[in-house]
Amino acid sequence: MKHLIVLIVLAVLATGVCAQSQSQDQTPLPARSRSDEMLDRWNAIGNKLVAMAQDFPEDKYDYKLQKDERTFALNLLHAAALDFVLIRAVAGSNVGPDFGEGDNPSRDAFKTKADVVKFVQEAVADGADVIKQQGDAGLDKTTKLGKKLHHNSDIWMFAIEHSAEHYGQLVVYYRANNMVPPDSRR
Amino acid sequence: MMIMTMTIRMVTPMKPIPIFLLVAALVSAGTAASHGTRGTRAEAPQSQPSQQPPTLAAAMDREVTAIEKQLVEVAEAMPEEKYNFSPESLKLPGADYKGVRTFAGQVKHVAASNYFLWSPLTGEKIPENIKDGNGPADLKTKAETIQFLKDSFALGHRAAATLTSENSLQTPEHSKSSRLHLATFGVAHAYDHYGQMVEYLRMNGIVPPASRAKSD
Numbered sequence: 001m002k003h004l005i006v007l008i009v010l011a012v013l014a015t016g017v018c019a020q021s022q023s024q025d026q027t028p029l030p031a032r033s034r035s036d037e038m039l040d041r042w043n044a045i046g047n048k049l050v051a052m053a054q055d056f057p058e059d060k061y062d063y064k065l066q067k068d069e070r071t072f073a074l075n076l077l078h079a080a081a082l083d084f085v086l087i088r089a090v091a092g093s094n095v096g097p098d099f100g101e102g103d104n105p106s107r108d109a110f111k112t113k114a115d116v117v118k119f120v121q122e123a124v125a126d127g128a129d130v131i132k133q134q135g136d137a138g139l140d141k142t143t144k145l146g147k148k149l150h151h152n153s154d155i156w157m158f159a160i161e162h163s164a165e166h167y168g169q170l171v172v173y174y175r176a177n178n179m180v181p182p183d184s185r186r
Numbered sequence: 187m188m189i190m191t192m193t194i195r196m197v198t199p200m201k202p203i204p205i206f207l208l209v210a211a212l213v214s215a216g217t218a219a220s221h222g223t224r225g226t227r228a229e230a231p232q233s234q235p236s237q238q239p240p241t242l243a244a245a246m247d248r249e250v251t252a253i254e255k256q257l258v259e260v261a262e263a264m265p266e267e268k269y270n271f272s273p274e275s276l277k278l279p280g281a282d283y284k285g286v287r288t289f290a291g292q293v294k295h296v297a298a299s300n301y302f303l304w305s306p307l308t309g310e311k312i313p314e315n316i317k318d319g320n321g322p323a324d325l326k327t328k329a330e331t332i333q334f335l336k337d338s339f340a341l342g343h344r345a346a347a348t349l350t351s352e353n354s355l356q357t358p359e360h361s362k363s364s365r366l367h368l369a370t371f372g373v374a375h376a377y378d379h380y381g382q383m384v385e386y387l388r389m390n391g392i393v394p395p396a397s398r399a400k401s402d
Contacts (some may be wrong), residue, residue: 032355037366066388083195107370140239151239157249157370161377175273178282 035135045163046124051182053120058113076107079166080123086159087127090152091145095126244347246369253376254339259395260383261293264365266328289386293331294321296379300338303372309343
């Protein structure tokens with residue numbers, strides 16, 4: 001986490017956040033859109049989970065820190081499965097593999113590290129495709145979940161935040177195994 | 187963003203949370219209740235033409251509110267005598283937590299980051315006692331630390347209020363990132379550390395508040 005501190009400081013420096021004076025808006029960033037921003041957020045956290053899935057040793061995939069928690073692999077499967085649930089709702093199509101009901105796939109369906117890595121990769125890629133295809137207009141559309149309509153922008157943000165939460169948990173799993181999370185090595 | 191005010195999050199529960207609970211959570215902030223169990227296969231195309239979307243300011247404010255609630259609850263759940271807990275102290279076999287943040291350090295880091303990320307949106311000056319991402323060194327008590335966290339989210343609400351469809355892709359002064367990026371990154375970053383703090387609670391035998399209702 002020392003590296004995280006450094007990263008944050010660097011990020012702060014990079015953004016030049018001094019906040020010493022009144023904000024004054026400048027020229028809009030070229031060729032950017034709300035969906036571009038959403039795509040950036042989606043890929044940022046998604047690729048961090050992919051990196052973890054690829055990096056963590058296969059013989060530790062069933063590790064968990066406390067008895068009442070998900071294992072490392074089940075955390076990843078859950079995060080990706082929820083992504084698929086939401087992607088399918090927003091896209092209105094059955095993208096991705098069949099992993100049964102709910103958003104907690106069994107290891108029985110994803111027995112190897114390669115299976116898990118592929119599943120997470122597919123979730124990230126499929127979500128990115130939908131965000132790109134639908135663009136800004138898609139963000140403002142609504143999708144029915146249960147009996148209620150939700151704006152797609154809300155659904156994407158929820159998926160991103162959910163993944164970030166599980167990423168944070170897995171950071172602690174990494175340290176418990178004397179490993180530095182991939183994103184903290186830079 | 188009704189889903190951002192959800193009260194149920196998937197915090198490594200003792201039992202897997204059925205998807206219908208997620209749907210219920212998504213719905214919880216809305217006007218209608220959900221009781222349907224949703225399969226993981228979309229039964230039919232669901233996206234529909236836009237209803238009037240919430241303003242960006244309103245949507246972001248709900249994001250800030252949701253993570254604020256989660257983090258404050260976690261911060262309050264940790265006993266004060268454990269605020270300086272670090273996993274390093276457990277000396278877990280095979281682990282290397284040397285130098286990682288304490289629980290209080292996590293809280294202060296999130297809050298300090300909130301200031302750095304969201305101040306550009308309002309143009310407010312960062313408090314002088316925040317020198318870096320570790321936050322003020324002079325916060326000693328649990329109450330002081332939680333207040334610092336709450337104050338940072340108060341800024342978050344003010345920052346959210348500045349967002350408009352016209353300015354969201356513009357860069358505030360002294361920043362290379364758009365207003366929307368700064369706003370959303372702050373929330374996502376907080377969720378990352380929320381996930382870590384949840385683990386710290388569990389390492390101390392404390393079930394995270396968000397997991398309690400359905401854990402037993």
